[in-house]
Each structure stands twice: as structure tokens, then as C-alpha cells.
Amino acid sequence: MIRVLLVDDHPVVREGMRGMLGAEADLAVVGDAASGPEAVARTAALRPDVVLMDLRMPGGDGVEATERISAEFPDSHVLVLTTYDTDADILRAVEAGATGYLLKDTPRAELAEAVRAAARGETVLSGGVAGALLTGMRRRSAPESAALSSREAQVLRLAADGRTNAAIASALHISPTTVKTHLARAYEKLGVSDRTAAVTQAIRRGLLPDE
Template sequence: MISVLLVDDHPVVREGIRGMLGTETDLAVVGEAASGPEAVALVAALSPDVVLMDLRMPGGDGVAATERITAEYPGVHVLVLTTYDTDSDILRAVEAGATGYLLKDTPRAALADAIRAAARGETVLTGRVAGKLLTGMRQRAEPPAVALSPRETEVLRLAADGLTNAAIGRALHISQTTVKTHLMRVYEKLGVGDRTAAVSQAIRRGLLPEA
């Protein structure tokens, strides 16, 4: 028998989920919580196998509760069940230690199967949620490596110092057209459209030490 703790600030939602799971002979709802802190307290008291966790609750954030539960009770698996599917919500929940992430429109049979999988320690993500998770991770990731040539670095360094194309050309003994060409290549490599953004990106990526 898999024991389940329901966490949602809406009583009608908890009642609906309890009713959905009531037909499953191997699943048993052992408790209900209306906030994150209450969920943590009930996990300590009941030691459920799986916690069905809502994310946004006025009495306490579900992500914070998930982080505490997974850190303090490693045998308990948290399965997020929410109406929110933004990249940031999904990423925060997974980073907090959630075993899976489901939306409240998940069919009864799929929810039951997800609880069983979570109890086994398996990751539970729908295709849409998995895609959003990957998107969020890419956005959080460091920018791809970029290499500027020595001349491009020289040109950008002088541009950062406020020199015009003409002044850069005189300093490096090259034409204004060549200066512009170097800058355009830098913009393309850094994915920007002007000098200010190029300098900022180059510094952030460690390509141009701050003066």
C-alpha cells in the first residue's frame, strides 16, 4: 500500500483528489495539509510514501516545503500537482527536489500511475512539462563559449574606453572600415547589436577584463 499526503489550500481540490484516488486499491490518502509548513509537520508525523504538493499556497510556499521535505526526509517523494506550468515554476520545483511535476488536468489513471512511479523514486514529467524544464535549464545555463581574436579584443577594448571608430583606427593603424568590420564580427559572436551591449557581454563572459 502506498501512503499519500495531499497538500493544497483548497478543500474542494483535496476532496476531489481523495475521491479520484479512492478507487485505487494500492493507494491510501493518510492525511491532508493546506500549506507548506503544515505539510512538513504532517510528513514528520505520518511518514507518507508520496506527497502530492501544490505550489502556490497563501499559508506557505510549496517549493520551500518540498526543499525541506526532500532534505529532511529522503525516503519521502514529493510529486508536484499544480495548475501552473511556467518554466520558472517547474525549474524551481525540480531544483527543490521534487520527483515529478504534474498539472491538475492530469487524468485519474495517469495521476495514479504517477504516484506509483514517484513511490519507486522515478522521475515523473509529462512531455510538455519536460520541454519547459529543458527550456528553463537552457535559460539558466551559462552562455556558450565565444572566442574573440586578438584584434577584435583590441578594437573592443578601445571601444569600451569610448574611442570613436576613427580614433580606434588611428590607434591601431587600420582604416575605419576595418574597425567597423571587426566590431560587426564581435556583435555577431556575442549576439548583440551595439557597442554598449558588446562591452557588457564581453565583460560578463570574461573576454574583456573590467578596467
């Protein structure tokens, strides 16, 4: 019998999952939790084979709970079940030690089979999650020198010289609005929120072209 712990801050969702999994002869829901910290405590007490984990809960982050459970109770495999399918969410969960990542629209039969696979320690990814995970990992592993487009680097080079948006636009024969767009994209890629920080980061990474 595979023992399952349900973790979700919505009681209706937990009851629905309990009903779905309880209909399977080889699956038994042994408990539930409404937050990350509670999930860790319940895992310690119940030692389930699989923890079906939501990610975002008011009472405590599911990713942090996943990391703790994976480190402290390696025999309890965490299977994320959430509505969030962004690259960042998927990467955080997998890096925290989640065995799998499913979306809440997963059909009942697939969910049950995923729980069985997770109990065996197998990786389980639903639908487009695998592609999103691969994309996210490629972005993480991409060299920093490839972070900016050539035009974004040119705009930052001129910004580093102290030129205004209008002056940059004139030098590159583009509109001031286009300059703003290139700067905004550069900020996002460099993880900053203003021109000075962007220039500093770009210089540190060696991304600015020679004058």
C-alpha cells in the same frame, strides 16, 4: 499500500484528489495539508510514501516545503501537482528535490500511475513539462557570453559611452523605439532594471564589443 499526503490550499481540490485516489485499491490518502509548513509537519508525523504538492499557497511556498521534505524525509517522495507550467516553476521544483511534476488537468488514471511511479522513486513529468524543463536547464547552462544578441550588445556599448537613445538610433541607423526594445530585452537577459546596471553587468561578463 502506498500512503499519500495531499497538499493544497483549496479544500475542494483536496477532497477531489482524495476521492480520485481513494478509488484505487493500492493507494491510501493518509492526510492533507493547506500550506508548505503544514505539509512539512504532516510529513514528519505521517511519513507518507508520496506527498502530492501544490506550488503556490498563501500559507507557505510549496517549493520550500519540497526542499525541506526532500532533505529531512528522503523516503517521502514529493510529486508536484499544480496549474503552473512555466520554466521557472518547473526548475525550482525539480531543483528542490521533487520526484515529478504534473499539471492539475492530468487524467485520473495517469495521476494514479504517477503516484505509483513516484513511490518507486521514478521521475514523472506530464505533457510539455519535460520539454520546458530541458529548455530551462539549457538556459541555465548556457555560457554568459551568449546572453546578448549582437545588436543588443552594440546598443549597450553605445549606452556605456553615455549616448542617448536618439544618438544610439542615429549611429546604428535604427529607430529610437527599436533602441528601447533592444535595451528592454538586454535588461531582462541580464536580470536588471535600468541602463546603468545593464552596462555594469555586461562589462562584468565581458559582453560588450570593442569600440
